Amino acid sequence: MDIVMPRLTDSMEEGTILAWLKQDGDSVAVGDELVEIETDKASMVYESDSEGVLKILVAEDETRPIGETIATVGDASMEGTVEGSSPEESSNGASRPLRDDDSGRDALADTHSDLAVDELAADRDHRIMASPLAKRVAEDKGIDLGSVAGSGPNGRIVKADVTEAATKSRPRSAPVAETRAPGTGSKSTEAKKGGVETVELTRLQQLISRRMSESKATAPHFYLRTEIDMSRAVEVRTAFKEAAEEGEAVPSFNDMVVKATALALRNHPRANGNYRNGQVELFSRINVGFAVAANDSLVVPTIGDADHKDLREIASESRRLAERVRSGEITPPELAGGTFSISNLGMFGVRGFDAVINPGQAGILAVGEIAERPAVRDGKIVSAHLMEVSLSCDHRILYGADGAEFLAEIKSNLEEPGLLA
Amino acid sequence: MAENSFDVIVIGGGPGGYVAAIRAAQLGKTTAVVEKDKAGGRCLNYACIPAKTMLHTAEVFVEAKESEHLGVKVTGAELDWDALGKRRTEVSSGLEGGVAGLFKKNKIEFIEGEASLTDDGNVKVGDTTYEAGKVIVATGSVAQAIPGVEFGDRVLDTWGAWSLPEQPKSIAVVGAGASGAEIASAYIRFGTEVKLIEMLDQILPAEDKDVVRVVERTFKKQGIEVSTGTAVENVEAGKNSVKFTYGDNSAEVDYLMIAGGRVPDVEVLNLDGAGVKLEDKRIGIDEFQRTSNEKIYAIGDITRGPALAHKAMEEGIVAAEHAAGKDTHPVNIDLVPGPTFCHPQVASVGLTEAQAKEAGHDVKVGKFKLGGVGAGSVYEDRDGMVKLVVDKKYGEIVGAHIVGNRACDMIAELVATMALEGGNQELSFIMHPHPTISEAVLESARAVDGWATHA
Numbered sequence: 011m012d013i014v015m016p017r018l019t020d021s022m023e024e025g026t027i028l029a030w031l032k033q034d035g036d037s038v039a040v041g042d043e044l045v046e047i048e049t050d051k052a053s054m055v056y057e058s059d060s061e062g063v064l065k066i067l068v069a070e071d072e073t074r075p076i077g078e079t080i081a082t083v084g085d086a087s088m089e090g091t092v093e094g095s096s097p098e099e100s101s102n103g104a105s106r107p108l109r110d111d112d113s114g115r116d117a118l119a120d121t122h123s124d125l126a127v128d129e130l131a132a133d134r135d136h137r138i139m140a141s142p143l144a145k146r147v148a149e150d151k152g153i154d155l156g157s158v159a160g161s162g163p164n165g166r167i168v169k170a171d172v173t174e175a176a177t178k179s180r181p182r183s184a185p186v187a188e189t190r191a192p193g194t195g196s197k198s199t200e201a202k203k204g205g206v207e208t209v210e211l212t213r214l215q216q217l218i219s220r221r222m223s224e225s226k227a228t229a230p231h232f233y234l235r236t237e238i239d240m241s242r243a244v245e246v247r248t249a250f251k252e253a254a255e256e257g258e259a260v261p262s263f264n265d266m267v268v269k270a271t272a273l274a275l276r277n278h279p280r281a282n283g284n285y286r287n288g289q290v291e292l293f294s295r296i297n298v299g300f301a302v303a304a305n306d307s308l309v310v311p312t313i314g315d316a317d318h319k320d321l322r323e324i325a326s327e328s329r330r331l332a333e334r335v336r337s338g339e340i341t342p343p344e345l346a347g348g349t350f351s352i353s354n355l356g357m358f359g360v361r362g363f364d365a366v367i368n369p370g371q372a373g374i375l376a377v378g379e380i381a382e383r384p385a386v387r388d389g390k391i392v393s394a395h396l397m398e399v400s401l402s403c404d405h406r407i408l409y410g411a412d413g414a415e416f417l418a419e420i421k422s423n424l425e426e427p428g429l430l431a
Numbered sequence: 432m433a434e435n436s437f438d439v440i441v442i443g444g445g446p447g448g449y450v451a452a453i454r455a456a457q458l459g460k461t462t463a464v465v466e467k468d469k470a471g472g473r474c475l476n477y478a479c480i481p482a483k484t485m486l487h488t489a490e491v492f493v494e495a496k497e498s499e500h501l502g503v504k505v506t507g508a509e510l511d512w513d514a515l516g517k518r519r520t521e522v523s524s525g526l527e528g529g530v531a532g533l534f535k536k537n538k539i540e541f542i543e544g545e546a547s548l549t550d551d552g553n554v555k556v557g558d559t560t561y562e563a564g565k566v567i568v569a570t571g572s573v574a575q576a577i578p579g580v581e582f583g584d585r586v587l588d589t590w591g592a593w594s595l596p597e598q599p600k601s602i603a604v605v606g607a608g609a610s611g612a613e614i615a616s617a618y619i620r621f622g623t624e625v626k627l628i629e630m631l632d633q634i635l636p637a638e639d640k641d642v643v644r645v646v647e648r649t650f651k652k653q654g655i656e657v658s659t660g661t662a663v664e665n666v667e668a669g670k671n672s673v674k675f676t677y678g679d680n681s682a683e684v685d686y687l688m689i690a691g692g693r694v695p696d697v698e699v700l701n702l703d704g705a706g707v708k709l710e711d712k713r714i715g716i717d718e719f720q721r722t723s724n725e726k727i728y729a730i731g732d733i734t735r736g737p738a739l740a741h742k743a744m745e746e747g748i749v750a751a752e753h754a755a756g757k758d759t760h761p762v763n764i765d766l767v768p769g770p771t772f773c774h775p776q777v778a779s780v781g782l783t784e785a786q787a788k789e790a791g792h793d794v795k796v797g798k799f800k801l802g803g804v805g806a807g808s809v810y811e812d813r814d815g816m817v818k819l820v821v822d823k824k825y826g827e828i829v830g831a832h833i834v835g836n837r838a839c840d841m842i843a844e845l846v847a848t849m850a851l852e853g854g855n856q857e858l859s860f861i862m863h864p865h866p867t868i869s870e871a872v873l874e875s876a877r878a879v880d881g882w883a884t885h886a
Binding site: 143146150163 | 852854
């Protein structure tokens with residue numbers, strides 16, 4: 011039975027074998043951990059769904075497109091017959107994600123493996139199924155056919171698909187480095203700038219670089235900046251801290267920003283929307299993502315229905331998600347479905363900054379440090395806990411006045427934090 | 432499963448309906464077809480098939496009389512009208528039996544009677560209500576007379592034209608679309624005097640001008656009196672003849688045959704009650720043939736597009752697959768081939784040169800006469816032509832037009848090429864068997880870029 015590179019996230023195009031957890035020729039049983047795979051968003055361990063002798067076809071550190079066979083599991087004496095097994099069988103049956111503590115996960119994985127089968131049919135032997143006309147239009151417009159979803163039978167790409175792709179996005183270069191020989195992660199050459207060390211980007215870093223460039227290139231950004239007096243919020247947090255039981259998560263200022271933003275999003279549906287193909291999509295749920303730095307990369311775990319959760323719930327959920335990011339255990343569903351994002355660099359002492367919008371969202375809130383600074387209140391200089399924030403807006407969906415009202419509501423929610431708890 | 436309950440009920444057993452039913456049954460759905468007349472519908476019993484049977488005899492008759500130069504001497508070739516009528520009936524009833532056999536093989540229940548929709552989207556036949564998971568409406572169309580004229584003993588619709596009990600001495604055909612051209616073409620070769628009268632300014636108004644020129648020349652050579660841009664008025668049907676005026680002329684013929692168009696057969700269906708909306712007098716549908724009532728599908732002549740059996744059949748497949756919950760691909764309504772079985776045959780798909788220009792295409796054209804390939808001489812098919820209409824930018828074939836004795840078979844290749852989005856560049860390098868008329872298709876593709884090898 012073939013084990014193929016599974017499709018684990020919407021954006022995954024290929025995966026890297028981080029480690030084989032069984033040796034070539036080992037007997038494996040159903041449920042044995044087989045391989046650890048790095049995707050564009052996380053790394054995961056896969057277990058065997060069949061028993062037999064493992065034959066490894068792809069070495070560690072190598073990268074393969076989804077759907078490609080990476081190993082076989084079968085009777086040792088049956089070797090050589092595995093070629094006849096159909097890709098449908100193998101991609102649906104042979105491997106299944108482990109470390110799965112999200113109940114929504116199974117369904118997602120199944121959908122994706124179906125997708126993988128479709129893609130496999132379309133992409134057998136690396137051949138992209140596209141009509142002659144589609145190929146000519148793609149060449150003319152500089153569209154990479156590998157990035158186009160085909161609407162024809164078995165995913166065949168037709169002219170209309172390419173035309174649509176051309177209007178949707180600017181031409182982009184080949185999705186990722188095609189091959190990466192094992193052990194050639196970096197190399198040095200002599201140059202005028204001294205020794206050059208070339209560092210290969212991980213899947214995730216490649217994805218981030220692509221998404222961020224796409225965002226800046228396609229979404230017209232503008233920025234609204236304000237200063238928020240967090241003095242009352244500081245008091246509220248202190249009260250939480252005192253009331254908290256041992257081991258209980260105390261809401262951070264960031265959790266308060268999440269809640270204040272979620273409540274403001276309720277009244278500003280466009281800020282919770284998405285500009286897509288010349289239309290605006292407004293979402294009924296408010297899912298706030300917050301950027302977390304981890305392992306040379308950046309991920310944005312999401313707190314679903316943040317407007318319905320109280321500060322304590324948000325606090326414990328954000329703590330749990332951040333830990334899972336750092337330990338590399340975060341799963342795609344925990345990273346998906348965000349409708350708005352927050353980026354907070356306050357803990358690094360950054361006073362204020364502008365953030366790049368996560369493509370598919372209307373804006374992002376960049377949050378600076380909270381510092382005691384002089385403020386003028388009723389004509390007197392007083393000391394206040396001030397925090398600078400900057401709201402980046404996609405002008406195609408969120409206009410200046412709308413963005414300003416939205417930002418003003420976030421500000422008042424934080425300056426009068428009684429409503430947040 | 433209750434006795435009167437089906438996953439899919441198809442209303443109408445014509446080419447669209449019976450194909451839809453077979454597909455639904457293949458996909459494991461319990462299926463019934465309601466038909467008020469005969470399995471196979473109008474196409475098989477009253478239109479396409481009988482017409483082609485008659486046209487085939489016309490062809491054989493002419494060959495029998497005019498083959499001396501081929502080395503075949505036939506004396507005393509005569510038309511036997513009764514034998515012709517008998518064969519026409521036999522061909523249809525044979526095929527009707529074939530459809531009935533397919534129903535049986537696929538365990539499709541054939542319900543005889545006139546169906547209507549109930550308000551909750553089930554199907555009523557007589558006093559019985561059948562519960563339906565999904566309904567596919569495929570009731571087709573009926574012939575339409577021209578303003579101020581009613582059908583009668585001497586004023587006939589197309590079925591009347593094909594089922595005359597005796598060979599007429601003279602006829603006038605009103606409307607020179609595909610049906611009218613076929614009737615005229617058959618009767619002139621039977622030896623009847625034929626007037627073909629069209630209100631628009633060309634015969635075969637839907638076809639490309641270059642193609643029509645070839646047909647009109649042949650029609651006139653055969654003896655058909657062709658009038659275009661001419662309306663028929665003052666129709667007086669007598670006991671033994673019909674009098675009428677057309678333009679500045681008047682005439683008296685044995686029969687006036689009206690091939691003016693068709694209207695959807697939807698009156699008795701209770702569409703309003705079932706929440707099925709009409710758009711532009713036909714049933715409105717989405718890409719998967721669904722009507723405004725999600726449970727009810729509509730296919731064929733009652734929906735947008737040309738009233739052609741093959742269009743109905745493909746729509747039937749899409750409707751059945753969608754109704755059965757299978758992923759399917761919508762019919763491409765721009766790629767419905769239009770075949771006309773007059774002599775010479777005419778077949779086309781996509782846009783005419785004029786339509787392509789109007790649609791904003793930067794057009795280049797490749798034409799190739801059938802006389803340019805060897806087979807044209809062998810089979811005496813030299814006057815015909817293949818014409819490709821191509822958008823310059825990518826070589827996209829936006830229209831293909833063939834006139835010649837085998838045009839209706841040959842067009843299939845171009846439908847396939849266009850459906851697969853091959854351009855004239857690809858077609859120029861696809862081998863065609865020699866010696867066949869199909870080589871002219873290859874040459875027309877090369878002619879687009881000015882390098883037809885036999886020109």
